[in-house]
Every structure is written in structure tokens, then in C-alpha cells.
Amino acid sequence: MISQRSVVACVALMVLLAACSGTSFAQRTASQPAVIPSPKSVLGFTPGDDRTIAGWSQITDYFERLDRASDRVLVQTLGQSTLKRPVIVAFISARENILALPKYKEIQQQLADPRKVTSGLQRDRLLANGKVVVTISCSIHSTEIVASQMSMQLAYELATAQDPETRAILQNTILLLIPSPNPDGVDIVANWYRKTLGTPYEGKEPPELYHHYAGHDDNRDWFMLNLKETQLITRLLWHEWFPEIVYDVHQQGTNGSRLFIPPFYDPPNPNIAPLLLRQVGLIGHKVAADLQAAGFEGVLTNALYDTWWHGGFRTAPYFHNSIGILSEAASAHLMTPLTVTTEQLARSSTRGMRNAIEATTNFPDPWPAGEWHPRDIMAMEMISSHSILEMASKFRSEYLRNFYELGRTSIESSNKGEPQAYLIPAGQARDEAVAKLIGSLIDQGVEVFRLDRELHAILATPVVRRTNPVAEKVGSYRRLASLTSSSMQEVPAGSYIIFLAQPQRTNVLALFEPQIYPNRLTAQGEAERPYDVAGWTLPLQMNVEAPAVVAIKELPSERKLTLLKDANEVRADLALPLKKGDESPIKNPLKQPVRVGIYKGSMGNMDEGWTRYVFDTFNVPYSSVRDADMRKGSLNAKFDALILPSQAATQIVSGNAAGTFPPEYTGGMTDAGVKNLKEFVSNGGMLICFDNACDLAIKEFNLPLRNVLEGVRSSDFYCPGSVVALDVDNKNPIAATLPASVPAYFISSSAFATATADANVRVVARYAKENVLLSGWLLGEDKLRGQIALAEVGVGKGRIILFGFRPQHRGQTWGTLPFIWNALSSAGATSTEE
Numbered sequence: 001m002i003s004q005r006s007v008v009a010c011v012a013l014m015v016l017l018a019a020c021s022g023t024s025f026a027q028r029t030a031s032q033p034a035v036i037p038s039p040k041s042v043l044g045f046t047p048g049d050d051r052t053i054a055g056w057s058q059i060t061d062y063f064e065r066l067d068r069a070s071d072r073v074l075v076q077t078l079g080q081s082t083l084k085r086p087v088i089v090a091f092i093s094a095r096e097n098i099l100a101l102p103k104y105k106e107i108q109q110q111l112a113d114p115r116k117v118t119s120g121l122q123r124d125r126l127l128a129n130g131k132v133v134v135t136i137s138c139s140i141h142s143t144e145i146v147a148s149q150m151s152m153q154l155a156y157e158l159a160t161a162q163d164p165e166t167r168a169i170l171q172n173t174i175l176l177l178i179p180s181p182n183p184d185g186v187d188i189v190a191n192w193y194r195k196t197l198g199t200p201y202e203g204k205e206p207p208e209l210y211h212h213y214a215g216h217d218d219n220r221d222w223f224m225l226n227l228k229e230t231q232l233i234t235r236l237l238w239h240e241w242f243p244e245i246v247y248d249v250h251q252q253g254t255n256g257s258r259l260f261i262p263p264f265y266d267p268p269n270p271n272i273a274p275l276l277l278r279q280v281g282l283i284g285h286k287v288a289a290d291l292q293a294a295g296f297e298g299v300l301t302n303a304l305y306d307t308w309w310h311g312g313f314r315t316a317p318y319f320h321n322s323i324g325i326l327s328e329a330a331s332a333h334l335m336t337p338l339t340v341t342t343e344q345l346a347r348s349s350t351r352g353m354r355n356a357i358e359a360t361t362n363f364p365d366p367w368p369a370g371e372w373h374p375r376d377i378m379a380m381e382m383i384s385s386h387s388i389l390e391m392a393s394k395f396r397s398e399y400l401r402n403f404y405e406l407g408r409t410s411i412e413s414s415n416k417g418e419p420q421a422y423l424i425p426a427g428q429a430r431d432e433a434v435a436k437l438i439g440s441l442i443d444q445g446v447e448v449f450r451l452d453r454e455l456h457a458i459l460a461t462p463v464v465r466r467t468n469p470v471a472e473k474v475g476s477y478r479r480l481a482s483l484t485s486s487s488m489q490e491v492p493a494g495s496y497i498i499f500l501a502q503p504q505r506t507n508v509l510a511l512f513e514p515q516i517y518p519n520r521l522t523a524q525g526e527a528e529r530p531y532d533v534a535g536w537t538l539p540l541q542m543n544v545e546a547p548a549v550v551a552i553k554e555l556p557s558e559r560k561l562t563l564l565k566d567a568n569e570v571r572a573d574l575a576l577p578l579k580k581g582d583e584s585p586i587k588n589p590l591k592q593p594v595r596v597g598i599y600k601g602s603m604g605n606m607d608e609g610w611t612r613y614v615f616d617t618f619n620v621p622y623s624s625v626r627d628a629d630m631r632k633g634s635l636n637a638k639f640d641a642l643i644l645p646s647q648a649a650t651q652i653v654s655g656n657a658a659g660t661f662p663p664e665y666t667g668g669m670t671d672a673g674v675k676n677l678k679e680f681v682s683n684g685g686m687l688i689c690f691d692n693a694c695d696l697a698i699k700e701f702n703l704p705l706r707n708v709l710e711g712v713r714s715s716d717f718y719c720p721g722s723v724v725a726l727d728v729d730n731k732n733p734i735a736a737t738l739p740a741s742v743p744a745y746f747i748s749s750s751a752f753a754t755a756t757a758d759a760n761v762r763v764v765a766r767y768a769k770e771n772v773l774l775s776g777w778l779l780g781e782d783k784l785r786g787q788i789a790l791a792e793v794g795v796g797k798g799r800i801i802l803f804g805f806r807p808q809h810r811g812q813t814w815g816t817l818p819f820i821w822n823a824l825s826s827a828g829a830t831s832t833e834e
């Protein structure tokens with residue numbers, strides 16, 4: 001039986017399919033000056049068709065043709081991706097706006113920094129003349145492939161449509177359409193998909209990282225800016241164009257809601273302006289209502305995804321006074337359709353959605369199960385894009401004004417007693433970390449000044465102190481950090497200062513303050529998992545001293561400040577080699593050449609990718625070691641040290657199960673690899689294990705240690721992505737260059753204890769005896785206090801180094817990288833320390 005709703009849906013879909021067929025709009029318009037090629041005429045298929053996929057050169061080729069044929073489209077190459085593919089953006093707007101892009105860019109730059117606006121008249125002129133700048137970014141996660149295909153159809157429609165609504169959109173907005181911020185990944189997925197099409201592996205995700213270093217974490221890099229792609233797009237967005245609205249198009253799993261759209265779930269980040277959260281909700285509901293009106297079922301709001309974390313494509317905008325929108329469509333199997341059953345929907349459960357079959361206020365129209373095609377995903381993403389553009393167009397002046405006003409509030413002085421600035425004092429002897437920290441800040445548009453003469457100020461260290469038990473109980477989202485202040489002191493010349501009175505005030509706060517994640521528990525008393533990490537405070541992760549400044553003695557004119565333009569100015573100050581071109585200027589920190597192997601299993605492992613990233617950045621040579629190499633053996637002939645990045649022991653040993661992937665991608669290092677690893681260590685090799693990989697070493701080598709957190713319930717202990725304090729034995733050569741207390745990154749990580757004292761076990765660092773949590777969320781601190789965080793165990797003639805935490809997490813934890821360099825520097829030399 002066909003319900004009336006399905007008829008509406010079918011009609012809406014037919015209209016949409018007609019629009020997607022590559023003929024309707026173009027043929028309907030007699031006044032179109034040039035023949036604008038449809039995606040189908042160029043690709044030979046309509047984007048979104050089952051079992052078709054356009055790779056990156058096809059996508060860029062299409063956009064080049066569109067640029068040539070349409071005066072509404074201008075394509076710009078921003079630079080090259082990690083693997084040297086062009087990263088592009090298409091500006092789409094009315095012809096007269098495209099011709100005047102420099103003027104509109106200038107308006108955006110003034111609205112973004114109200115200090116450039118000196119009169120009410122000037123402000124009103126900007127608000128009257130400006131266009132709402134909207135960014136739509138597709139498929140940063142490359143297996144969420146449909147949006148990258150959709151981008152061509154969206155651009156084509158906007159380039160050809162003549163209806164009054166679209167014309168108004170083109171008049172009032174400037175769209176920055178990014179077909180994908182990860183071009184390498186589009187090709188990794190497209191090549192894999194074509195290779196496996198028609199085989200039993202059709203539609204499976206590729207067994208490798210879809211970003212050379214970061215894989216899925218390419219969307220966790222938007223404040224650290226480690227990756228080329230992130231750097232290029234951050235420059236476009238937050239140095240040049242300052243979009244009022246950023247829409248990041250994603251896909252989720254196959255069995256839940258058909259599409260998630262904001263409002264988001266709790267908790268919100270306390271530094272996000274409430275006005276932004278409201279505007280996010282307003283746009284989200286507009287999208288949801290338009291989808292409903294078009295007959296689409298299964299749209300979910302207020303669930304799963306939250307705004308707590310920083311560093312995502314759609315979360316970073318909040319800290320630039322902009323609106324960040326996320327959509328998450330249910331996935332197909334890449335471009336292959338699938339069938340979802342009612343039973344699967346009934347089992348799909350997440351925060352804010354008990355299952356995917358029951359109607360609730362935030363999920364009023366469950367989808368009734370059935371076939372699910374890439375075309376369904378694309379149709380919903382097209383409607384979402386149009387809805388957002390329509391909102392931007394209809395409320396043009398409101399969006400511009402709100403954006404300007406948020407910037408204006410940000411440049412006001414802080415209240416008395418609250419931080420006025422953050423300081424990076426000179427003379428920290430952590431020069432590379434200081435240069436990287438300041439470089440990342442400047443690259444995302446934060447103003448950093450050098451003090452050219454000393455300054456007298458009251459400094460304070462923000463600490464995590466949960467002082468409000470009532471607020472705690474209800475999971476207050478207010479900031480609970482308190483300041484321990486001192487008296488007026490002299491800050492030496494050559495220090496760096498970041499004032500909060502700048503348009504990016506909330507970004508500075510979000511990066512420098514400790515995060516205090518509310519204690520959120522499920523009805524059963526288990527920890528409710530945050531969407532991403534709970535804490536990330538950047539100076540802590542990098543072990544750079546960065547106290548808050550609560551008062552300054554000198555008048556502004558007496559401060560003698562220089563605004564920094566780039567990281568090279570800091571590098572010059574600190575007598576570090578300057579960065580030229582793309583090469584990392586950092587000197588290899590190892591004391592002597594060491595033959596390092598980094599284990600790369602048969603499946604993509606982000607921790608492995610970030611390990612390579614860190615080694616490449618520090619110019620430390622290494623080889624990737626595959627399962628076949630491990631099985632072959634004779635490892636001592638090739639390596640002095642082997643690193644196992646964090647990965648479950650079963651994955652390392654067994655890899656992908658037979659039959660799940662083509663044979664060359666199945667099977668792990670196997671027992672033969674483990675045997676060779678044992679031989680390697682007992683012959684004098686150094687084995688370094690990160691976090692989960694310690695499991696393999698402890699069990700296979702029968703080490704006299706156990707992970708005290710194994711099997712612990714989340715009601716007793718929980719710590720999801722937080723910064724914790726270590727007490728360090730810096731008499732041990734592995735910790736020789738480090739202070740007695742070091743912040744480390746803990747992400748559901750490990751903590752060890754020994755059954756009995758054992759002369760072969762040397763403890764390098766323990767989790768602190770008290771006040772373990774520095775930023776984030778830690779339930780059950782007693783489980784962690786004083787336990788072993790980093791140990792060195794002698795085995796035969798060799799050594800195993802066990803990192804319970806993540807010393808190189810996402811390429812952000814520069815504070816704990818020295819442990820790795822020190823360990824490697826001693827590889828080959830047997831420690832004599834007792």
C-alpha cells in the first residue's frame with residue numbers, strides 16, 4: 001500500500017531527480033549565455049547513481065569546465081594536498097558578485113574584526129552591502145563519499161537555475177563550495193571502490209587510512225593545523241573569507257536515523273556564544289522542516305553529536321563567531337545500495353534516540369526500513385544545502401549583524417579578576433613546542449604579540465577544581481576552573497602575549513583554559529560517552545607554560561608590543577632554523593642514528609598514521625614494517641627499535657579475518673611475527689609499545705605487569721580523551737630532559753602495576769599521586785593515582801618500553817614526544833640504570 005506521505009515523497013523525489021538528471025534547469029532557460037555542461041555530460045553518469053563514483057581528477061575537471069562555462073562560478077586552487085593533489089574551492093554567486101569578490105572579501109574582513117569599523121555609518125554600510133558567506137564542505141571523511149559527488153550537481157544547479165528563489169540566493173550569498181577538503185581520500189576510496197566493484201568486497205571500506213597521516217582524524221585537526229589540507233582551508237576561511245555559516249556534510253552508520261541535523265546534544269562547550277547555539281538550532285530545524293515537507297522520513301535532531309569538542313570542521317567556526325552545521329546521512333555501502341531491516345533499526349540506539357523505529361519529538365517520523373541508495377543520501381544533502389542557502393539569503397542582514405556583534409563583544413575588555421590575556425613566558429627551553437603552539441595560533445587567525453620590553457603583571461594558573469557540588473550534580477556547563485593568583489611579577493622581554501580582547505576571544509579561552517567536562521552518567525550509572533574527547537588544553541598537551549594574566553601594570557602605550565605575522569618570527573627569536581617551503585625545519589632530536597621500524601598492520605590505524613606524522617615532522621627516519629616483514633623475521637638485521645602504535649593485540653596478531661577482504665589484506669603478523677618479535681628483543685632490540693599495544697607485549701612476553709584498568713566498568717573508572725598529570729623519574733635516561741611533572745594524554749588508556757618488585761622493571765613515570773586530572777573528564781581518579789604510566793622492562797639483551805598513555809596523540813602532545821626521542825636515542829645501548 002502506498003501511503004499519501006509516500007506519494008508526496010515520490011513526487012518530491014521525482015522533481016528532485018528531474019533536477020538531478022542534468023537537463024531540466026539548463027534546458028528550461030533560454031537566456032543562459034553559454035552551454036553549461038551537466039555533470040552527466042562530462043562524467044557519463046549522474047552523480048549519486050548506484051555503483052558509480054567520480055575520482056578527484058573527474059571532480060576537478062568538472063569544476064574547471066563549470067568555471068569556464070558559467071559566470072556564476074569561479075574555481076580557485078588553494079594549494080596541494082599531502083599527496084600533492086589540488087585542493088580547490090568553487091565560489092558560487094550572482095555574476096555581479098563574482099566580478100566583485102575582492103570587495104566582498106574586504107567587507108567580510110571588516111565585519112570579522114569590528115576594530116576596523118570606526119563609525120556607525122561605516123558599520124551600517126557594511127551590513128547593507130555585505131553578502132552572507134556560506135561554506136559547504138563535502139566528504140572530509142572519504143568513505144562518506146556521496147557529498148563529494150553531490151557537490152558537482154549542487155554547483156551545476158546553482159549555475160543554471162533561473163527560478164526566483166535561486167536567483168535570490170545567488171544575489172544575497174556567496175557560496176564557498178569545497179568538493180572535498182581531503183582530495184587524496186576521494187581517490188583512495190574511488191580507486192578501491194572500482195577495484196572491488198563486482199567482487200565479494202564491493203562496498204567495503206578500504207583497509208587503509210583515507211588520509212595519509214590522519215585517516216578519520218583529519219576532522220580532528222582544526223585547531224592544531226598539522227595537516228596541509230587543514231592549513232590551506234583555515235587560511236581561506238579564517239584569514240580571508242570569514243564565512244558566517246559553515247556546513248560540513250557527513251554520513252553516519254547504516255542502521256540509524258536517515259539524517260541527523262542540529263540542534264546538537266549536550267553538553268555544549270561553555271565558550272560557545274548562546275546566540276550561536278540558537279542560530280545553529282534555527283538552521284537545523286529549517287533543514288529538518290524542509291526535508292519533512294519534501295516527504296523525507298527518519299530525520300533526527302538533538303541526539304548523539306555535541307558541541308563540546310574543539311577541532312572539527314564544524315566546531316572550529318563557533319570559536320570564530322560563526323555558525324557550524326553538521327549533517328550525518330545514513331550511509332550506503334560506499335556507492336552500493338543496501339537494505340535495512342526493521343530489526344536493525346530497532347537495535348540502533350544512541351544518546352537522544354532510544355531506537356530508530358519509535359516516533360519521538362526529536363524524531364517524529366521514523367523511516368520504515370527498506371532499500372537505501374546513494375541517491376537518497378544525495379537528495380537529502382541537496383535539500384539541506386538549499387535550505388541553508390535559503391536561510392542565509394532570506395535573513396542576510398541578520399546573519400551579518402549577529403556575526404559582527406559577536407566580534408564586537410569579543411573585543412571588549414574582560415571583567416575585573418578574569419583573565420585579560422594568556423602569556424607564554426620567555427626562557428622555557430621548549431623552543432620547538434613554543435614555536436609550534438604560536439604558529440598554530442597565528443595560522444588560525446589568533447593575534448599573538450611579542451613583548452619587546454618587560455612587563456609587570458599578576459599571573460594566575462587556571463586549575464581544574466570542582467567547587468560547585470550542586471552544579472556538578474546537574475552537570476553544569478558553566479566554567480568551573482578557578483584561578484590561583486599571585487602578586488605582581490616581572491614578565492621578561494621576549495615573552496609572548498595573547499590578549500583576550502580580540503575577535504577570537506572564545507577560541508583563545510577554548511584552547512588555553514582547562515576543560516571541565518560535566519559528570520554525565522546514564523540511568524544505569526555508567527559514564528555517558530562524549531562525542532569526541534573531553535579535554536584538549538593546548539599548552540598542557542604541549543607542556544608549554546601559559547599562565548593567565550589577570551592584571552597588567554603598564555599602560556597600553558608603555559607595553560612595546562610587536563604583532564607576529566608567522567611562526568618564522570618566533571623561530572627567528574628562538575634561533576631555530578626557519579621554515580622554507582613545505583619542508584619541516586625541525587632538527588632530528590635523536591642523539592645518534594637509530595634504525596626505526598614503525599609497525600603498519602593490515603588495516604588503517606590512525607595512531608600509526610600520527611606516529612609517522614610526528615616522525616616526519618621531526619625529521620626522524622623510519623621504515624614502515626608490514627605484517628609480511630614481521631612474519632619473515634631477521635628483524636635485528638634491519639632495526640634497532642620497533643614501535644607498535646596503539647592497537648588491540650588481536651588486531652595486530654590476527655588482522656582482518658580471512659574472507660572479509662582480498663587475501664592480501666587479511667591476516668596479521670600471526671604467531672610467527674610474535675615469535676620473531678620475541679627474538680628481536682631478546683637479541684638486543686628495543687620494542688616500544690603505545691597504549692593498547694602494551695597488551696600484546698605484556699601477554700606475549702609474559703611481563704611482570706598488568707593493566708589495572710582492564711575490564712573496569714565505566715561506573716568505576718572513565719577517562720575519555722583528557723590531559724592527566726604524570727610524576728616523572730627524570731633520573732631515568734628516557735625522561736632525562738623532562739621536568740618532574742609532565743601532562744600526558746589519556747584516552748581510555750592504560751595504567752600498570754607490578755605484582756612484586758622486579759629488578760627488570762624500571763618505572764619512568766607514574767600517574768600523579770593526587771590531582772591527576774588537568775583537563776577533561778576523569779571518573780574514579782583513585783584507580784589511576786600512583787599507577788605506572790611509563791615503564792622500561794629488560795628482556796634478554798633487549799628492552800620493552802611500555803607507554804600506558806598516548807605520547808603522540810593526534811600530533812598534538814608535544815609535551816610527551818621527548819620520551820620517545822630519549823628512548824630511541826638509547827636504542828642499541830643497554831641501560832645500566834638499576
Ligand SMILES: [Zn+2]
Nearest residue numbers: 141144250251
Ligand atoms: Zn564523518
